Amino acid sequence: MDTQLLVIILVVLAVVASLSGLALGARDRRRSSEEQTSATPDPAQQRGPVAVQETQAQATTAATTPSVGRRPSLRDRLTKSRAFLSDRLSEVLGGGLDDDTWEDIEAALIQADIGVEAARRITEDLRAKARERRITHAEDLRGLVAEELVSLFDFERDRALAFAPEGVTVWLVVGVNGTGKTTTIGKLAKDLERRDKSVALAAADTFRAAADEQLAVWAERSGAHLIKHQPGADPGAVAYDAFAFARARSIDVLVVDTAGRLHTRVPLMDELGKVRRVIEKEGKVQEVLLVIDATAGQNGLVQAREFAAATGVTGVVLTKLDGSAKGGIALAIESTFDIPIKLIGIGESIDDLEPFDPKTYVDALLS
């Protein structure tokens, strides 16, 4: 019955597989040839119908900006539902350290999405240190755990977002579907406005229905300019126009929103590379921010690897930390690929974006 089909499929696969050994080389070659062919751009040709919306919405900002004073801290948010280690630690408080204690710690790390291997390694480390320092009681352990977790981050690292020394600063925001790219951009725009920077947002997510409208609302709330094309337009062309606009108007920062895409979709990942290259023909991209959902599991590592390969990610924005997920995958990303976590999202309102601080983060985990 279907054996014929399967045999044919296997035969085709077997032949197709023959070239895969050359895959990497081939990929590079294709990339570079693409660069060559597109080195003589004709922006006019790429350009779709351009709609540059300017929104100077002083009127609306007052209504949508929550008062700054009553903002709950990261610690509040992170511990809103479930404590990370504290419950476990208090359970064993007063008791000595036994295998159960270590198993609990390993379990807590695993549940924070740090990864099984990493959780094991960290627990082993802790165990060795506890022995070395003769820590035998659980209450002394908390400090050690905090110290160990904090030591996983590089403190010397500059986690601030980079600005161009002169001219337009360009930040590209990328990630898989539904991580919170557009919301993050809205918050970024607001933060920049507050620091007296002029901001333009490029609606280069031309795929998802109404993505540009969503960005337009954030542009209005933050008082940023919005550059958009028709739905389905070439995202590279949007980015190109947005950059031209930003330069012509001496805008300080251009933030480019891109469509969410699964990192397994090769053509879409190539498209992302193109968006970056289009901008870099005229200017420079200072940051490529990968938005990672705190609820993401181990697949986050693959996402980081693939997005880094496609666009050269410079930082991670860890969103949705206001839930019960601990976002341990971002830690794994930082230590595996040396991509720093730069910002965290802790809520739905426009002010809920904060610089990432390892110590606060670990404190919040352990409090």
Add this chain to the structure above:
Amino acid sequence: MFDTLSTRLDDIFTRLRSRGRLNEKQVDEVLREIRVALLEADVSLKVVKAFVADVRARAEGAEIHKSLTPAQQIIKLVHAALIGVLGSEAVGLEVAPRPPRVVVMAGLQGSGKTTAAAKLGRYLKGQGRRPLIAACDLRRPAAISQLRLLGDQTGVPVHAELEATDPVGVASRALELARTEGFTDLIVDTAGRMHVDSDLMAELSAVTAAVSPHETLLVCDAMTGQDAVNVAESFGAQVDVTGIVLTKLDGDARGGAALSMTYVTGRPIKFAGVGEKLTDLEPFHPDRMASRILGMGDMLTLIEKAEKAFDQDEAKKMEEKLRKAEFTFDDFLNQMQALKKMGPVSEVLGMLPGMSKMPIGDAQIDEQLPRIEAIIRSMTRSERNAPAIIKGSRRARIARGSGTTVQEVNKLVKQFDDVRKLVKTMSGGKGGRPKLPGGLKLPPGMGL
């Protein structure tokens, strides 16, 4: 580090296959490996513990089948346990005694509720039903526009109130409209919410109370990590979750959240989102998923897709040609086009048993297709029919013509020749599980 559950279990079972009888200690070791494999696939720790305990209990109480090796027996137990959690067959939507059937979509921000709502609308419409979608996400900017645009694309009407601030009111009025206008289904899209946000969770309760849904579907991102168990628990506590929609399953994250969600809620996964197109929503087949998790491949789906993509008569002819080693590059090109219709080749590969271990970098294989096509199209007719004549200068010409390298042309021609020879030998009656060049193995029972 990037191992999928399939690969991990493949590794374990490969080792098991090569061993004799298992003693208790070895069973322990296997269970430990299964625990790690499940954790690495993002199954929540709590669920992993329960699952492993379940497998152990089954192992202890199991009768010894003489026909099975101990390894096969464990595979069988794990498979049965997976089925026990995921369910054994596809479960459709509840039937409403009186229309409209009301389906509420709930979930975290960014899980894919709006897209899933639109896809479900299209799916039901395809079944000859008349669905209406209610836009009750009044929080996310432009969520209503998004739903309206998707409704336009699918031809499914959307009830939306632009100025509304109360989702309960919108839902009630949509239900009223669905009743009076004779819609068969009402799909209620709700705002994404954190399960720890008690105000918003209360709002969700109020919306569901207002429409008394037949189905409350929890929409979950297939890439979700350990938190899946908390999400499922909280939503389950607030509303009567009747089923799960697993979205973004077309990525390379596998299984974990599916297992956690079904385990905690005790409810089946009813649909899976498998792509960005509005047609990319499929009924979820738990048995296939269980097989896929176990690295037994997903042959059923593969065969279904193959039957759609390939012309059966043509396939028969091709097989004949293969037997006689008359298969030409033109034939190959045709079959490759058919294969492409089945979706990304990397996905097809993943459905084959044991293929998750293939050393082919997931998506890279798909990038090869255009190159291969270019190489073949740069051959003359006689070269395509008799690849043996492709020597030095012809190879250089083909490489130039296709924008590839001579090495690539060589490799393709050689592999093509090897495969042709091999298939001929196989059809010559040699049994066993012949190995195709390039590391592809024929699954059992698939020789000619």
